[in-house]
Structures are given as C-alpha cells and as structure tokens.
Amino acid sequence: MPPTQPGSVGRRIAYYRSVARPKMTQQQLADRAHVALGTIRKIERGERGVTDDTLDAIAGALGVDPSRLVADREHVSTRIRDALPALSAAIATYDMPEDGPVRPLAELQEAVAQATAWRLSAQYLQIARTLPDLLAELARAAQECQRVDRAQVAALLVTAYRCADAVAYKYGARDLSARLIELMRWAAPDANDPLLQASVSYVRTETFFAARAHASGLRALEQAVDACPEPVTHEAIAARGALHMRAAVIAGRAGSPHAADGHLTEARALGDRVAEGIYQGTAFGPDSVRIHEVSVAVSLGNDHVQRAYDVAREWKPPADLPAERRSGFYIELARAQLWGGLMDDSFESLKVARRIAPQHTREHPWVREDAATLRRLRRADAETLTSFAEWCHAD
Template sequence: MPAHTDGGVGRRIAYYRSVTRPKLTQQQLADAACVALGTIRKIERGERGVTDATLEAIADALGIDPGRLRTDRGAAHTRVHDALPALSAAIATYDVPEDGPVRPLQDLRTAVADAVQWRVAARYTRIVRDLPDLLTELTRAYHAAPDEDRAELAGLLVGAYRSADAVAYKFGARDLSARLVELMRWAAPEAADPTLTASVAYVRTETFFAARTHTAGLRALERALDTAPAPTAAPTIAARGALHMRAAVIAGRAHDTSAADHHLAEAHTLAGQVSEDVYCGTAFGPDSMRIHEVSVAVSLGDDHVGRALDVASEWKPPKNLPAERRSAFYIELARAQLWTGLADDAFESLKVARHIAPQHTREHPWVREDAATLRRLKRADSETLTHFAEWCAAT
C-alpha cells in the first residue's frame, strides 16, 4: 500500500489529536489505533511515512474521515472506484457462495452495525475495504444457517447491502446500486420484519432519482406506505415517518406541491412522536425533518426556495446528527443560496459540507454543478474557489 511521506500528514494527526474531546495523548492515540507509540511520534514529527492502513486506523481512533489527514486529494476517490469491482464480485455469488469460515452470529451483528455507522458517517473508504468480505461471509452464513437463525441473517444482509449501496450510488455506479437494491428486496421478506421492508422501500427511491422518474418513485413510496406497519412504537413510527419524509422530497422533484406538502405534514407529525435517532438504518426525528424541509423547498424550486433560507436562518444541524445528513443540509442550502443570488454564502455552505463529510460532498453532483457555477460567477476568492472546484472535479 502507498505510504504518505509529506510531513503535513503528521501535523494534521497532531492537530486532530489535540482538538478531540477529550484530548488524546500520543500514547492514548497509539493504544486506540493499535499502533506503536514510537510510530505515532515519528509520524507526527514527519520522520516516517504512513501506510493507508495505518492512516485509516489512526483516523478511526480520532473519529474522523481519513481524507482529512491525507495530502493527496484524489486518493480516497480513486481507492473507492478501484474497489467497486470487488463489491460486484461479492454479490455475484449471493446464491452460491464459496465455502469458507463464518464467525459467530454475535460477531456478524457487530460487523454489520459497524458498517451501518460507517455509512451514516460517510466513511466510504472503510466500507469498500471491509464490505466485500463481509457480504461473502454473510451469504455463506445465511445459506448454511439453521432455520431459527435465517431471519436474523437475512436482516443483517439487508443492512450490509445498504451500506454497500451507499458507496455504489454516491460514486455513480448506478447499475451496481440497482443490483444491491434488488438484493435488499430479495432478503427483506426473509427477515420477516415490516420495518425493514419499509426501509428498503425508502432506499429503492434512489433508482427513481437516478432515472429521474419522480412520479413513479412517489407512487412506489405511497404503495409502501399502504403496507407499512401501524405506527404504534418508536421503530414503526420512524419507519412510516421516513417513508413520508422521502415521499415529500420526490414529490418536490416531481413538482407536485400538494403531495409534497401532504407528506411533509405527515412526516412532521410522526417526527414529533419520537426522539432523533437512527432507526433501522435511517435517521429520523425532528432534526431530520428540518433538513428535509430544506430539501423539499429546493426540490420544488421557484417561490419555495425562500423557505430553505428561512429554516437555515433559525436553525443549524446539531453535531449529533449523522455526518452524511448534516452535509446534505449544507449542500441543499448552498443551492438555495446560489439561486437567490447569495453566491458567497453558497460557497461558505459548500465548505462547511466538505468539512463535515468530505467524501459525501465531493461525490455529490450538485456540489460539482454549483462549484462550476461559482467559478463562472467569480464571486469568491479565485484561488480558494479554484482549489475547491479541482477537489470536487467541477467542470
């Protein structure tokens, strides 16, 4: 694996170690990352290089994306794209997995829970590193499992497929993403969990976004709502609320104001009945609803865009929300600001999104489009904006 030898990597490690809460000593960082103390000291002093594996271990220990420590802006992007064939290979044998070892069920639960956390934190390099082997192991476990374990393993497969799909969709591998969605739809009924089936319907909407068939996507979500479990407890309330939340956004893309308002109102009512959390892999609650209010306003466009600015003037996403969702708020806000002539504010919002979730921000098509527009407008410091546009490959 390549070694990063620029002294800036060590300086960034030392910086993030000093600003974590609680602050970490070099020894504590070494222990958390399973790296020798002497290695940490030499890296921070710029006396030795650091491999990708070690860098990712240190980033994990610091609780940040590895991209914040690297000097090569294109490294994470290239690594993810290079790893996509391994994901394709892993799912090609979903029904005929090769023989091999299988960890205990508890270990598989933990592995999938970790993958879910990487997804909501937009840790895509970590997903592509570990998910191919995990998917192969899960399918092997599912087909060999006794009847009493098959339902749970099917649910774990759905969670792992969804994490893999996040990478495929965000990085433009739409055929792979569609295949992963179909595998989720295959596995979900086996799990016999209606909330899981609802979450798969939520994810499936990606295929309608990608094809720009928004009216059909709205119809599919409304059918999913018809069969969703009654909202009697937090998980089922969140499952139904997330479907309404998603339906509001795709109705906005379809320019169906009436449907968007209806689903947004339903989602707001349900969000008021639960605390903000990640339910069945999807963040839902009052804060997520505010973010989707902005998304719906931007989707509807025209006279509705002002609502996005109104929300942002009163509220900002708290840090306990998943990084992917927080960065999406600022990406959507940047578009609203750009459309209303607030070019400088739009660039500031894009920079905030990048700080929160660099990989998610870099791969978002709106970021590229808006950065390219800002360059044409020349409304920000040219050098800073040029660096940003090069980073996200804006044309």
C-alpha cells in the same frame, strides 16, 4: 500503495489525537492502532510517510475517516473506486459464496452495526475496504444458519447491502447500486420484519431518482406507506415518517407541490411524536424533518427558495445528527442560495458541507454543478473558489 508524504499528515494525526474525547496519548494511539509507538512519533514529527494500511489503522483508532488525515483526497477517492469491483464480485456470488469462516452471530451483528455507523457518518472508504469480505461472510452465514437464526442473518444482509449501496450510489456506480437494492429486496422477506421492508422501500427510491422516474417513485413510496405497520410504536412511527419525508422530496421533483406539502405535513406530525434518532438505519425525528423541508423547497425549484431560507434563518442541524444528513442540508441550502443570488452565502454553505463530510460533499453532483456556476459568476475570492472547484472536479 506508496506512503503518503510526511509532514501534513503527521500534523493532522496529532491534531485529531489532541481533540479526541478523552484526549489520546501517542502510546494510546499506538496501542489502539496496533502500530509501534516509535512509528507514531516519527509520523507526527514528519520524519516518515504513512502507508495506506497504517493510515487506515490510525484513522480507525482515532474514529475518523482516513480522508481527514491526508491532503491528497483524490487518492482516497481512487481507493474507493478501486474497491468497487470487489463489491461487485462479492454480490455476484450471493447464492453460492466461497468457503470460508463465519463468525458468531453476535460478532456479525457488531460488524454490521459498525458499517452502519460508517454509512451515517459518510466514511465511505471504511465501508469500501471492509464490506466485500463481510458480505461474503454473511452469504455463508445465510446458507449455514439454523432456522432460528435465519431471520436475523437476513436482516444483517439487508443492512450490509444498504451500506455497500451507499458507496456505490455516491460514487456513481448506479448499476451496482441497483443490483444491491434488488438484493435488499430479495433478502428482506426472510427477515420477516415489515419495518425492515419499509426501510428497503426508502432506499429503493434512489433508483427512481437516478432514472428521473419521479412520478413512479412517488407511487412506489405511497404504496410502501400503505403497507407500513400502524404508527403505534416509536419504530413504526419513524418508519412511516421516513417514507413520508422521502415521498415529499420526490413529489417535489415530480412537480407536484400539493403532494409534496401533504407528505411533508404527515412527516412533521410523525416527527413530533418521537425523539430524533436512528431507526432501522435511517435518521428520523423533528430535526430530520426540518432538513427535508429544505430538500422539498429545492426539489420544487427556484420559485420556492424562500422556504429554504426561512428554515435556515431560524435553525441549523445539531452536531449529533449523522454527518451525511447534516452535509446534505448545507449542499441543498447552497443550491437555494445560489438560485437566490446569494453567491457568498452559497459558497460558505458548500465549505461547511465539506468540513462536515468531505467524501459525501466531494462526490455530490450538485456540489460540482454549483461550484462550477459560482466560479463562472464570482470575482471575489477567486483563488479559494478555484481551489474548491478543482477539489470537487467541477467543470
């Protein structure tokens, strides 16, 4: 791909370098990105553009998504969509992968953990770039590993498929997403871990959301709750609690407020028993449950928006929650505010969501729908709203 235009990208790189903790010098950035110091200096001064490979290396060294460093975020979305066929090819050969190297188990675990961190922080370009090769390598590892390692490799495969699914689902490749979820279900039994099975059931709900088969999705989640281990350990509490959170939302979509409230009550009780954290790749705890209170209110429809206002009036997601979850809170709050006629507040919530996780926000269908509605209804700040609507491709 051609290099980006110099100037703005250099200023963004300099900014993120200056706010890094600890603050990073140009030499440190060059060393971590494996880029010449002179190149970093010229980029920051706006004297040269940046190729995709160099931009990705710099973003990785800074710990930010490449989309935060460029003005042309359409280019980032295009790169992600262009990578989806490679993901399809990688899973097409899940049971007969091409020959190639396989790193030691510890290195594979580290690579999958990094992909999970990218998923939680909504860094989809990083996942799209790296997952095809990682999935192929894990498929080789699954064929070559000794029995003692088989369960660990199977668990890594499930987790990696989940990371790939996050990209496919968010970018509208629903058939690819469904295939990835089926591969999660295929690999999970070999991991011999009931809590991992629960996380697969949690993710599988995407297929029911996509098909608008909400009643069926609710039944599947309730069966998963019944099969989940007793909530005696923190991991088991979180697994069961996450299933109840998900069930509450899909019950709302199914038009069952009683079931939604019941599952939300169960989730709240379980959330109070553990600290907020990441369990089996899913955020769970008191803060996540609060976010789902807003999700449930929106799922139940505009007659329930007061519940969303009540949560938002008293509380905001803390900065240490995963970016995807925090941005989702503001996206759903924006919808509730729009339904309640609070158009200025709704637009502000959408802008907060964009600041937290630009890729997640840009590809969310509700953002497009609500931005289009706001543009039709509003008169003030029309230029800024139009710019936002064009950014997210609102009709």
